[in-house]
Amino acid sequence: MPLIKYIDHAGNEYEADVDVGKTVMDGAMDNMIDGILAECGGCCSCATCHVYVDESYLPVTGNAEGMEKEMLTAVNEPKDNSRLSCQIFVTEEMDGMTVRIPESQY
Amino acid sequence: MDISDKENSCLIVGGSHAGAQLAISLRQMGWQGRIKIISEEAYLPYQRPPLSKALLAGKQELENVYIRPETLYEKQNIEFALKTRVAKINRKAKTVETQTGEIISYDKLALCTGARVRKLEICGTDLAGIHYLRNFADVSRIKGELDSPKKIFIVGGGYIGLEAAASLKQLNHEVTVVEAAGRVLQRVTAPQVSNFFHAKHHQQGVSIVTNKQVAEFLGNNKVVEKVVCTDGTVFEADLVIVGIGVRPNEELAAQAGLKTNNGIWVDEFAQTDDPDIVAAGDNTNHPNKLLDTRLRLESVPNAMEQAKAAAASICGKPTEYASLPWFWSDQYTIKLQIAGLNTGYDQVVLRGDPADGNDSFVAWYLKGGKLLAADCINRPKEFMFAKQLLAKKIDVKPEQLTNENFELKQLV
Numbered sequence: 073m074p075l076i077k078y079i080d081h082a083g084n085e086y087e088a089d090v091d092v093g094k095t096v097m098d099g100a101m102d103n104m105i106d107g108i109l110a111e112c113g114g115c116c117s118c119a120t121c122h123v124y125v126d127e128s129y130l131p132v133t134g135n136a137e138g139m140e141k142e143m144l145t146a147v148n149e150p151k152d153n154s155r156l157s158c159q160i161f162v163t164e165e166m167d168g169m170t171v172r173i174p175e176s177q178y
Numbered sequence: 179m180d181i182s183d184k185e186n187s188c189l190i191v192g193g194s195h196a197g198a199q200l201a202i203s204l205r206q207m208g209w210q211g212r213i214k215i216i217s218e219e220a221y222l223p224y225q226r227p228p229l230s231k232a233l234l235a236g237k238q239e240l241e242n243v244y245i246r247p248e249t250l251y252e253k254q255n256i257e258f259a260l261k262t263r264v265a266k267i268n269r270k271a272k273t274v275e276t277q278t279g280e281i282i283s284y285d286k287l288a289l290c291t292g293a294r295v296r297k298l299e300i301c302g303t304d305l306a307g308i309h310y311l312r313n314f315a316d317v318s319r320i321k322g323e324l325d326s327p328k329k330i331f332i333v334g335g336g337y338i339g340l341e342a343a344a345s346l347k348q349l350n351h352e353v354t355v356v357e358a359a360g361r362v363l364q365r366v367t368a369p370q371v372s373n374f375f376h377a378k379h380h381q382q383g384v385s386i387v388t389n390k391q392v393a394e395f396l397g398n399n400k401v402v403e404k405v406v407c408t409d410g411t412v413f414e415a416d417l418v419i420v421g422i423g424v425r426p427n428e429e430l431a432a433q434a435g436l437k438t439n440n441g442i443w444v445d446e447f448a449q450t451d452d453p454d455i456v457a458a459g460d461n462t463n464h465p466n467k468l469l470d471t472r473l474r475l476e477s478v479p480n481a482m483e484q485a486k487a488a489a490a491s492i493c494g495k496p497t498e499y500a501s502l503p504w505f506w507s508d509q510y511t512i513k514l515q516i517a518g519l520n521t522g523y524d525q526v527v528l529r530g531d532p533a534d535g536n537d538s539f540v541a542w543y544l545k546g547g548k549l550l551a552a553d554c555i556n557r558p559k560e561f562m563f564a565k566q567l568l569a570k571k572i573d574v575k576p577e578q579l580t581n582e583n584f585e586l587k588q589l590v
């Protein structure tokens with residue numbers, strides 16, 4: 073099962089084993105990792121699940137597109153590696169990936 | 179209260195969006211005492227929005243929509259009593275009594291009882307084939323009757339009725355929506371938005387009838403067959419879904435002598451008049467400083483954020499709940515995101531053209547020149563900026579809102 077690392081605003085690191093096919097948001101919810109509120113339950117409506125993806129994994133996760141990209145242009149501190157974590161479906165290749173949770177979500 | 183005291187007990191009545199978030203937030207805030215969620219339903223907390231969307235359309239199952247996995251509750255020592263209804267609160271003794279007579283004591287009590295559907299009080303509602311849409315059990319019953327293409331009749335053209343219509347149309351059923359008011363979504367949106375959704379459903383083959391009220395249901399062998407309207411019109415129906423709004427579950431609180439008035443009366447910290455009882459979710463009437471009014475909301479963001487505030491109060495670290503209300507609805511490929519509340523608007527201006535076939539526009543609601551709310555149809559960016567404009571009370575001119583070339587980003 074791929075291991076995803078979440079780093080919070082204060083630099084604390086949390087690890088979660090996430091089933092392939094689940095999302096990076098699910099991994100945070102299922103393991104009570106704070107900072108990802110996921111108010112819309114993963115339907116790309118709330119942007120309370122914003123994360124910064126470790127750049128070296130961007131080729132694997134891909135960049136935001138469509139609705140997600142539009143939402144991200146208007147979050148606090150958007151960056152090139154911004155993603156809505158509910159739109160990243162975990163694959164084996166993501167094993168070891170780190171995502172950072174923005175400070176504004178705390 | 180010493181939150182590290184393992185002897186303390188927090189009892190949560192109602193295990194849905196508010197109840198689940200409250201339990202998790204308590205643990206995140208360091209509550210080490212007992213946490214027990216008592217829920218009438220047979221399932222661990224699940225997300226309700228998909229009930230009329232992906233779940234009804236058969237794209238998701240219950241197991242995909244649990245709010246948290248069972249293993250997390252186990253790990254966090256959050257206990258559940260499912261299929262258990264709390265019948266009474268005894269504030270003096272600090273206990274609750276379940277419907278079966280079991281007495282459970284608490285140090286802190288959280289009322290997350292939500293809302294229940296408003297029932298249609300006309301003849302024939304006891305016939306088989308007539309449903310409401312609030313719980314997973316409702317969806318499962320509805321789906322159980324949809325083995326072949328059916329004539330489905332939906333009473334109520336609100337969000338839930340329209341979402342159900344969209345989901346069921348996609349499964350190739352024949353769908354009719356009847357709305358008593360002059361247009362769908364009348365209570366919540368401007369005519370421009372109502373008209374857009376009406377046209378969209380029409381285009382997809384859903385029949386929408388407005389200004390018509392259902393008078394009674396007629397059946398054969400105790401199964402619904404016909405819907406009779408007050409003007410004498412008759413519709414054939416194999417299955418009926420009634421979606422005419424909800425009522426807050428406030429009786430438990432009222433019977434215990436807590437103040438209620440269209441919801442359980444709480445302050446900005448989700449605290450009731452009893453210092454040991456908090457309440458959060460669809461069942462509360464709460465103040466919102468940002469909007470400068472009291473209100474009762476029916477939305478997941480409200481349930482979750484208020485539950486966080488309730489947990490903070492229990493832990494003795496009160497944090498004010500004063501978020502901007504927002505909501506969403508998914509129908510076909512249309513994502514509607516609503517920021518703010520449009521109550522009392524006197525002006526509506528549009529960005530984009532609802533009729534240009536792109537299914538993409540914003541209806542901005544103003545009152546006395548001040549922005550109140552925005553209905554964003556496939557406009558996620560504008561929705562995000564609208565939230566910020568409203569939360570920060572930034573002045574914005576109607577010309578800026580309507581001008582597609584004006585970047586709202588400049589203002590926030």
Ligand SMILES: Cc1cc2nc3c(=O)[nH]c(=O)nc-3n(C[C@H](O)[C@H](O)[C@H](O)COP(=O)(O)OP(=O)(O)OC[C@H]3O[C@@H](n4cnc5c(N)ncnc54)[C@H](O)[C@@H]3O)c2cc1C
Pocket residue numbers: 191192193194195196197216217218219226227228229230262263264265290291292293294311312313338427430458459460461475476477478479481504505506507508
């Ligand atoms: C079909 C549908 C679609 C929706 N779509 C959206 C959407 O897109 N976006 C959005 O923001 N919101 C949506 N909502 C609204 C949203 O689901 C509610 O706002 C939310 O569920 C409120 O959560 P809650 O925890 O306050 O209450 P509820 O979800 O109502 O839960 C209360 C729970 O408490 C239980 N309970 C009540 N009394 C007792 C008692 N005495 N003893 C034990 N248990 C008790 C109830 O059985 C229930 O399980 C939708 C609702 C429905 C029904």
Ligand code: FES
Pocket residue numbers: 097109110111112113114115116117118119120121156157158159
């Ligand atoms: S959970 Fe709402 S956008 Fe990701």
